Amino acid sequence: GESVGLHLPTLSVQEGDNSIINCAYSNSASDYFIWYKQESGKGPQFIIDIRSNMDKRQGQRVTVLLNKTVKHLSLQIAATQPGDSAVYFCADGVGSGNTGKLIFGQGTTLQVKP
Amino acid sequence: KAGVTQTPRYLIKTRGQQVTLSCSPISGHRSVSWYQQTPGQGLQFLFEYFSETQRNKGNFPGRFSGRQFSNSRSEMNVSTLELGDSALYLCASSLETGNEKLFFGSGTQLSVL
Numbered sequence: 001g002e003s004v005g006l007h008l009p010t011l012s013v014q015e016g017d018n019s020i021i022n023c024a025y026s027n028s029a030s031d032y033f034i035w036y037k038q039e040s041g042k043g044p045q046f047i048i049d050i051r052s053n054m055d056k057r058q059g060q061r062v063t064v065l066l067n068k069t070v071k072h073l074s075l076q077i078a079a080t081q082p083g084d085s086a087v088y089f090c091a092d093g094v095g096s097g098n099t100g101k102l103i104f105g106q107g108t109t110l111q112v113k114p
Numbered sequence: 115k116a117g118v119t120q121t122p123r124y125l126i127k128t129r130g131q132q133v134t135l136s137c138s139p140i141s142g143h144r145s146v147s148w149y150q151q152t153p154g155q156g157l158q159f160l161f162e163y164f165s166e167t168q169r170n171k172g173n174f175p176g177r178f179s180g181r182q183f184s185n186s187r188s189e190m191n192v193s194t195l196e197l198g199d200s201a202l203y204l205c206a207s208s209l210e211t212g213n214e215k216l217f218f219g220s221g222t223q224l225s226v227l
């Protein structure tokens with residue numbers, strides 16, 4: 001079945017540095033991906049999404065890169081701040097038609113050191 | 115615009131009981147999905163509703179059920195609770211397609227004793 005994996009369960013960065021969180025997916029037919037941020041006691045918060053017809057998409061301080069050849073995507077956070085400390089999930093939209101279903105990775109905990 | 119609202123925030127039940135969780139989607143969103151989150155299994159898809167119809171279902175036993183009302187509000191029910199049902203239950207809404215830009219609520223933390 002489909003799976004989504006993250007390369008590191010925990011990432012520790014210095015405040016002000018850039019963070020890169022990686023994710024791999026298994027389904028070649030996947031055409032839509034989302035990154036979520038989850039803080040303690042809250043539900044996942046939408047950060048940014050990307051479709052398979054794009055290689056890169058930028059938001060405010062965040063960039064998502066998609067490499068379909070190796071089925072890998074990454075989330076880059078510029079100038080990481082203490083408020084960025086959270087668990088980050090990539091999610092695979094598993095193709096159109098599979099409504100409501102996202103396949104989530106296990107999450108990477110980002111720790112920002114002041 | 116108000117976000118996805120889930121009630122109650124916390125629930126404590128005992129084995130064998132049943133529970134009903136409620137979700138109000140973002141205004142204008144017609145698709146509601148439910149997920150279970152546990153430390154061991156992560157986030158897992160339960161089911162999705164659109165226009166009062168279950169449109170998609172995950173791999174959970176029949177004890178897990180749901181419904182959607184004409185105003186898009188949704189409820190999920192778990193019958194004959196087991197200890198392993200202890201989890202954070204998350205509701206997410208989206209405009210129509212159901213698996214794009216899902217917006218999640220804060221969840222209901224269910225503890226089964």
